[in-house]
Amino acid sequence: MAVLIRNATQPVTGTSLTALLPPTTRLLGLGEPTHGVEVFPELRNELFRHLVEHEGYRSIAVESDCLAALVADAYVTDGTGTLDDAMSRGFSHGLGDSPANRELVRWLRAHNERRPPHERVRFYGFDGPVEMTGAASPRPALTALHDYLASHLDLAHSRETLDELLGPDEDWTNPAATTDPTRSVGRTPEAQELRLIADDLGVLLTAHAPHLTTAGSHDDWWRAGLRARAASGLLRYHAGMADTTPTRVGTLMCLRETMMADNLLALVDRESLRGPTLAYAHNRHLQKDRSRWLLPEGWGSLAGRTLEWWSAGSITAARLGDQYAFTATAFGTRGSDVPRPDSLEGLLSTLPDARTVVDPARLASALDREPAPRVPADHTYFPLDPATTDQIDAIIFVRDI
Template sequence: MTTSTGDAVRPYTGDALTALLPPDLRLLGLGEPTHGVEAFPELRNELFRHLVEHEGYRSIAIESDCLAALAADAYVTDGIGTLDEVMAHGFSHGAGAYPANRELLRWMRTHNEQRPPHERLRFYGFDGPLEISGATSPHAALTGLYDYLAAHLDLPWSRATLDELLGSDGHWTHPAVMLDPNRSVGRTPEARELRLVADDLRVLLTAHAPQLTAATSADDWWRADLYSRTVTGLLRYHAGLADTTPDRISALLGQRGVMMADNLDAIVRREARRGPTLVFAHNSHLQRYESSMPFGGLRVRWWSAGAMIATRLGDRYAFVATTFGARGADVPGPDTLEGVLSTVPHARAVVDPQMFAAALDRTLTPRVPADYTYSGLDPATLDRIDAIVFVKEI
């Protein structure tokens, strides 16, 4: 590594990272290159503590079910439930089993115990109620929205009508649906009617926001709005599951990205008076450039939540990509970004991507990792990354 390239690299600290970021951030995206490796959520926890203590952050959002996360937020803000219960029911994608997530909630709860409500840290999930195997039933989100509105407005539908249209949850969540669009109920007459109902309920929620907020609270209205965003997104996603065209998977990934971006937008607006938010997810969900991955022998492409939210927030959004060098026998080649960074002496490093790219004296090739669950950084995208955190070995 040349001296000029080395000038773009510093040992990792919270201060070294934030020094590379634009001022007046509202949302800071910290990506990870793979799931299930504790080094990355542990790094996230360390960074979040720094941001809370030195940069005025008061909230964190992670790649997990937005509805399930309500239980985790209730625990960290008000001590409702137990930590074991929240780890079992407050996460999706198996994230409740990660020790770093348990430590995050424990630390947030301890931090909040002696603070007034307006200063307490909040926890969010920003993903839809989705798993790799499919999507949940829209039942919980739709009835949550309906019950909130029905307590204060005269609605032209009954709960019995909604239950009849929804049918059994098992029809929505059948495991064969993800691979067989013909098993999906997302485009049945009942599902189409539910999409109209959900849209009308969302309009009522918005139109009567002053009345509803005064009768309940801003937090209650925000939760109802979360139900509204979720049910409309879920019904749209289930309709996508019934799609039989070749672009089905790309379209589903794009719809998931829209749900994520809309949730992040709502979180930023809710937190506007309290401070910026840290969001943690896979790099592919937070990057500004087009995302892609192999699926069924093809390469599917979509625009991520990060790319979408960047168009809304501009320079108030920053993306920090995380990557690593050696993982057992999987060692990056010398002409990859990770290979060059592996020559630095630091176990963890902060990299200025623009300075690093300007100092390179050769063209780097994208890393093709041995483990397909890991995504290397494309050197051609360095101009669209605000900072890189490099972990030398995991």
């Protein structure tokens, strides 16, 4: 069986990866199995350079705040600001501290400064403005959207009205609301009115698109749409934080995945005439099958409960079909965390190469039994599910990290 497994693999190169993808791919999801391990974003950088230089990719989207990413994109496309500023203000989740992310932004700037605007590679974040400790205030997105529309249209609501309804930002970002829904302002009468206003402004943005895109730039209109999605998404998320039912955590996960999917679909539409896009995030956000998570200790009364939700990748795949491809990454040994020999990662660890691209279809035909699920020592690592590899277009396996 070892020989048959080896026949399903190749050394990692950009060419060996793209050979497994549908030729219709417009969005390639490249997942990582855990956060904070530099080998995976370093691998992403290597593959993305190939995709840009040989496959016509013209954009990359990462699991980071979609609004903050506008700062990084301005730097890589137009040279606005500095590299340090792009890293400190252009990322969320602490991702600006990653050496691999810094190298990505540096390379993008160097690549773009030699090219005309229509050939420059864009940088996106596709996550909502949310963190594990809470969510941002909707003020920046909502007021920027209002100001953009007010410069072209007569609006029913003034900026002063918005400020009065929003109140102090500290009420929205109160970390206590993360665990105590009664501390959230997401379902106050003011928040409910703000949701209606955000919806109205989003409709106006679409209804007046012919005028707005000729009176200003199409890029300004697109960024206003990004802020409209962020404002509405944040207001829904804050309402979810105020939910007192047992389904609260699952609801918040669904809302975040929906924000991610909406942003991915919007940027694919924007990039449709320029080239495909690489999306980089955790495997769980990009996979095509239903996500499941057994909550570990530390989640109080929820510990031991299994949550299920549809990922951004599965939502996007439902819309794009074979224009969306998903590549999962996995690893074998990390310190004392060694996979069982009969697990999928254990079987792949017998391969001679340190890094391999695996064809899931050929791998399935090479196996004479279904591998045992891996139970990792570290709950931050989500192992491959042998039952769902048929929904993965390619697997990149790193034997040791």
